[in-house]
Amino acid sequence: MYPIVLLGLITTFVLNIFDWDTNKLYFKMVQFDNYAVAFTAVIIVIAFLWFIMAEGFFKEESNQTDYFALVLFSLVGAVIMVSYSNMAMLFLGIEILSIPMYILAGSNKTDISSNEAAFKYLIMGAFATGFLLFGIALIYGATGSFDLSGIAAAVTNGRAISSIFYVGVLLMLVGMAFKVSAAPFHFWAPDVYQGAPTVITAFMATIVKTAAFAAFLRLFSATFMSVSGTWMHVVWIMAALTLLVGNITAVMQSSTKRMLAYSSVAHAGYMLLALLAGNSYSNNAILFYAAAYSVGSIATFSIVNMITKSKGTDTVDSFNGLGKSNPLLAVVMTIALLSLAGIPPTAGFFAKYYIFTSAFVAGNVALVLIAIIASLIGVYYYFRIIIAMFFKHSSDETIAVESNHKLLLIVIAIAIIALGLMPDCIISLL
Amino acid sequence: MITLLLILFPLVASLLLFFVKGQQVKNIALGAAIIEFAIAIFALSQFKQDASMQFVWNSAWVQSMGITFHVGIDGISMLLVLLTTFLVPVIILTSFKNEHKNPSAFYALILFMQMALIGVFVSLDGFLFYVFWELALLPIYFICLLWGGEDRARITFKFFVYTLAGSLFMLGGLIYLYLHTPGTHSFNIDAIYAAGRGMDVVHQGYVFWAMFIAFAIKMPIFPFHTWQPDTYTTAPTQGTMLLSGIMLKMGTFGLVRWLLPIAPLGVEHYANIAIGLAVIGIVYASCIAIVQKDFKRLIAYSSIAHVGLIAAGILSMNVQGVQGGMIQMLSHGVNVVGLFFIVDIIQRRTNTREIQSLGGIRNVNPQFAVLFLFILLGSVALPLTNGFVGEFLLLNGLFQHNAWIAAFAGLSVILGAVYMLRSYQSIMLGETNSITSSFAPLEKSEKVVLLIICAAVIAFGVFPKPLLDISGPAVDQLVQGVQAALGK
Numbered sequence: 001m002y003p004i005v006l007l008g009l010i011t012t013f014v015l016n017i018f019d020w021d022t023n024k025l026y027f028k029m030v031q032f033d034n035y036a037v038a039f040t041a042v043i044i045v046i047a048f049l050w051f052i053m054a055e056g057f058f059k060e061e062s063n064q065t066d067y068f069a070l071v072l073f074s075l076v077g078a079v080i081m082v083s084y085s086n087m088a089m090l091f092l093g094i095e096i097l098s099i100p101m102y103i104l105a106g107s108n109k110t111d112i113s114s115n116e117a118a119f120k121y122l123i124m125g126a127f128a129t130g131f132l133l134f135g136i137a138l139i140y141g142a143t144g145s146f147d148l149s150g151i152a153a154a155v156t157n158g159r160a161i162s163s164i165f166y167v168g169v170l171l172m173l174v175g176m177a178f179k180v181s182a183a184p185f186h187f188w189a190p191d192v193y194q195g196a197p198t199v200i201t202a203f204m205a206t207i208v209k210t211a212a213f214a215a216f217l218r219l220f221s222a223t224f225m226s227v228s229g230t231w232m233h234v235v236w237i238m239a240a241l242t243l244l245v246g247n248i249t250a251v252m253q254s255s256t257k258r259m260l261a262y263s264s265v266a267h268a269g270y271m272l273l274a275l276l277a278g279n280s281y282s283n284n285a286i287l288f289y290a291a292a293y294s295v296g297s298i299a300t301f302s303i304v305n306m307i308t309k310s311k312g313t314d315t316v317d318s319f320n321g322l323g324k325s326n327p328l329l330a331v332v333m334t335i336a337l338l339s340l341a342g343i344p345p346t347a348g349f350f351a352k353y354y355i356f357t358s359a360f361v362a363g364n365v366a367l368v369l370i371a372i373i374a375s376l377i378g379v380y381y382y383f384r385i386i387i388a389m390f391f392k393h394s395s396d397e398t399i400a401v402e403s404n405h406k407l408l409l410i411v412i413a414i415a416i417i418a419l420g421l422m423p424d425c426i427i428s429l430l
Numbered sequence: 431m432i433t434l435l436l437i438l439f440p441l442v443a444s445l446l447l448f449f450v451k452g453q454q455v456k457n458i459a460l461g462a463a464i465i466e467f468a469i470a471i472f473a474l475s476q477f478k479q480d481a482s483m484q485f486v487w488n489s490a491w492v493q494s495m496g497i498t499f500h501v502g503i504d505g506i507s508m509l510l511v512l513l514t515t516f517l518v519p520v521i522i523l524t525s526f527k528n529e530h531k532n533p534s535a536f537y538a539l540i541l542f543m544q545m546a547l548i549g550v551f552v553s554l555d556g557f558l559f560y561v562f563w564e565l566a567l568l569p570i571y572f573i574c575l576l577w578g579g580e581d582r583a584r585i586t587f588k589f590f591v592y593t594l595a596g597s598l599f600m601l602g603g604l605i606y607l608y609l610h611t612p613g614t615h616s617f618n619i620d621a622i623y624a625a626g627r628g629m630d631v632v633h634q635g636y637v638f639w640a641m642f643i644a645f646a647i648k649m650p651i652f653p654f655h656t657w658q659p660d661t662y663t664t665a666p667t668q669g670t671m672l673l674s675g676i677m678l679k680m681g682t683f684g685l686v687r688w689l690l691p692i693a694p695l696g697v698e699h700y701a702n703i704a705i706g707l708a709v710i711g712i713v714y715a716s717c718i719a720i721v722q723k724d725f726k727r728l729i730a731y732s733s734i735a736h737v738g739l740i741a742a743g744i745l746s747m748n749v750q751g752v753q754g755g756m757i758q759m760l761s762h763g764v765n766v767v768g769l770f771f772i773v774d775i776i777q778r779r780t781n782t783r784e785i786q787s788l789g790g791i792r793n794v795n796p797q798f799a800v801l802f803l804f805i806l807l808g809s810v811a812l813p814l815t816n817g818f819v820g821e822f823l824l825l826n827g828l829f830q831h832n833a834w835i836a837a838f839a840g841l842s843v844i845l846g847a848v849y850m851l852r853s854y855q856s857i858m859l860g861e862t863n864s865i866t867s868s869f870a871p872l873e874k875s876e877k878v879v880l881l882i883i884c885a886a887v888i889a890f891g892v893f894p895k896p897l898l899d900i901s902g903p904a905v906d907q908l909v910q911g912v913q914a915a916l917g918k
Contacts, residue, residue, distance in 0.1 A: 344564040
């Protein structure tokens with residue numbers, strides 16, 4: 001199964017590239033414009049890296065095929081979420097993505113926290129979907145259309161819109177904020193991320209987040225931009241809260257997995273900055289940020305996974321002395337953490353820089369200042385791991401790393417630096 | 431092309447060093463650093479002594495954002511490139527008697543740092559400058575973290591966050607300037623200059639503070655200095671030398687290359703506050719240095735005093751001040767490396783840095799006493815040593831700005847003599863005690879380093895003209911441009 005899946009992903013990637021600049025519209029439901037192609041490409045590349053990282057996860061299971069199917073279904077949902085042109089497809093995409101994730105989060109059947117994660121994710125996810133559907137219904141009631149362009153036209157043609165439209169926009173905002181785990185709708189994320197098996201957490205933190213942001217941006221930047229007065233202030237406050245809550249709470253965590261969960265919340269805050277800016281930089285900013293953040297996260301989660309497997313715990317102390325016992329893991333982890341913290345010359349730095357520029361252009365100077373302070377707080381907890389790896393000592397033995405994982409980590413480290421040095425290959429796309 | 435070579439050679443050497451095993455890596459690192467110095471000397475021989483930007487390399491980097499890989503050397507950059515390439519081999523040589531664990535990483539990080547430092551000094555693109563600026567922070571952080579002394583994790587982390595915070599302010603300032611460049615925006619240094627000068631005094635004031643804080647933290651200037659004494663004391667000797675000898679010059683260089691030309695009105699408007707802080711720092715740090723018991727810490731504080739004078743001179747925005755700043759950057763770099771090496775020599779032989787417990791080393795090792803004295807005299811700016819030239823010009827420039835401030839800053843000369851001569855007296859003179867009686871003679875590598883530094887101290891004290899000529903035209907042009915922007 002495993003090689004077939006990898007081969008399939010490569011094929012999909014190539015086919016996807018052929019759709020560049022064609023702007024195909026399928027049944028007025030799915031529009032494969034360059035935005036969709038670019039985000040699909042990023043998602044497939046991340047999925048490829050993720051599959052290599054997750055090989056062990058599939059091998060351990062008795063019924064591998066089920067898991068492959070679930071993950072691939074989820075990927076289908078992600079692709080629909082970045083390419084929809086109709087509210088119905090948005091809803092379907094989110095559900096196709098989410099339902100397999102509910103199951104996968106609980107795939108560690110004997111572990112009570114995994115069960116809790118699945119249940120929590122399901123309840124919270126269903127709740128968010130409720131908001132989303134209610135919002136879609138109200139918007140349909142006000143504009144008479146599910147189609148994005150139809151809604152945009154109804155809003156801009158000057159006709160007085162019923163006030164339920166604005167309620168609908170805000171309800172959809174709540175639903176989307178749940179999916180991207182923006183504060184104050186982030187409470188599910190740390191528990192679910194910590195309880196789920198680490199590879200599934202990595203999937204949620206990277207692919208699910210990228211797809212959710214692409215969907216969020218597609219909806220709000222194109223369709224709801226003309227009523228930006230309704231939601232701008234709300235998103236402003238959400239972005240500030242997400243940045244501060246995510247980063248400050250992450251500082252207090254001793255479990256690295258939970259720390260990364262909060263850091264994932266915090267990164268949603270940075271991406272909200274670009275969403276809020278709503279200018280020509282926004283699309284590229286979110287695309288690049290999602291790519292940079294996802295690549296870095298795959299590396300960190302993969303190393304946390306190895307540490308947890310060999311030492312049975314994922315506290316910061318379990319990283320002690322890794323610089324001596326496993327220099328490769330320590331160096332790649334350092335590069336990935338520097339990227340997440342936004343230090344040049346890594347991809348994470350350029351991603352943050354680009355987001356800050358877009359926010360500056362939009363005049364959100366105060367938010368940029370908050371983001372700068374949040375980044376400094378971020379440095380604190382990322383560096384705790386770096387200091388543990390290189391400064392503290394432990395007598396733990398070398399962790400055996402399979403050669404394909406070694407290769408994966410080296411490729412990721414190179415990719416992080418290459419994206420940081422040559423960001424033009426992504427940011428000039430959209 | 432040669433500028434590119436100056437950046438790439440240490441980078442390649444550093445990457446290769448990671449794969450060399452054993453203590454022989456020292457020799458390879460030293461060889462690489464000497465070749466780099468030879469490249470810099472070759473650049474100097476090709477250098478035309480005028481104000482133009484030479485050896486320019488300009489290639490596209492991030493085209494969609496108007497970011498270029500644009501580097502070049504003028505007189506101001508040339509001096510600092512010479513300083514960096516001169517000091518790095520010296521610093522590597524000082525480590526020959528230290529057995530560092532994991533030496534390949536240690537030397538690779540030093541050369542990586544050299545790459546970033548040269549990058550800072552030759553960048554002609556705002557974004558590139560920022561990237562090199564931050565890049566210089568990573569290797570020194572790891573050098574201090576991995577090979578430093580007691581409590582290093584906490585202290586180096588404070589240093590990292592402190593300087594990173596400053597840098598982010600600068601990044602904000604640079605983005606702000608970038609968005610004020612015409613058309614599709616550009617980070618080109620001339621476009622940034624024009625954007626800054628096109629602003630009114632209020633907006634130039636914002637830019638001034640955003641950049642000044644970054645530079646002030648790096649140098650450091652009072653009240654942003656609190657990271658410095660601990661970091662200098664805890665860092666391994668070579669780390670301290672890199673920090674004080676070269677890295678601190680990033681801040682003073684930033685003032686000359688970026689702050690003065692971008693925001694002349696802002697500098698003029700806030701000059702008295704900024705110079706005031708620098709001068710308070712001079713006196714404050716000197717007073718603290720007088721009461722220090724730890725010799726390494728004493729030199730750390732003396733460094734705050736010296737750099738405060740450099741900053742004050744540059745911020746007075748006249749030819750003497752800026753030129754004095756340039757020369758003093760060089761002298762201070764050479765002298766402070768010499769002083770920290772003396773601390774290292776003493777510490778390795780006696781296992782202490784406490785001034786009071788030492789004494790009478792001269793009786794045991796007169797040769798060392800003489801060499802120490804030369805470096806010390808350079809540091810207290812005795813005429814005919816290198817420290818005098820820069821200090822004289824700096825005080826002269828400051829005097830033109832404001833006679834009272836200059837008089838106050840002049841205290842640094844007196845106070846500097848007090849703490850340096852007093853510590854020399856109690857370390858080197860007097861009765862030999864049990865700790866110092868077995869003070870071993872100097873090793874060959876130590877002698878070489880001390881002789882090189884003493885030679886530099888005297889040569890550039892007696893004959894400073896070649897150095898003044900390198901940066902002179904560029905400084906003249908820069909100050910004229912600034913004065914024109916001020917409408918004078």
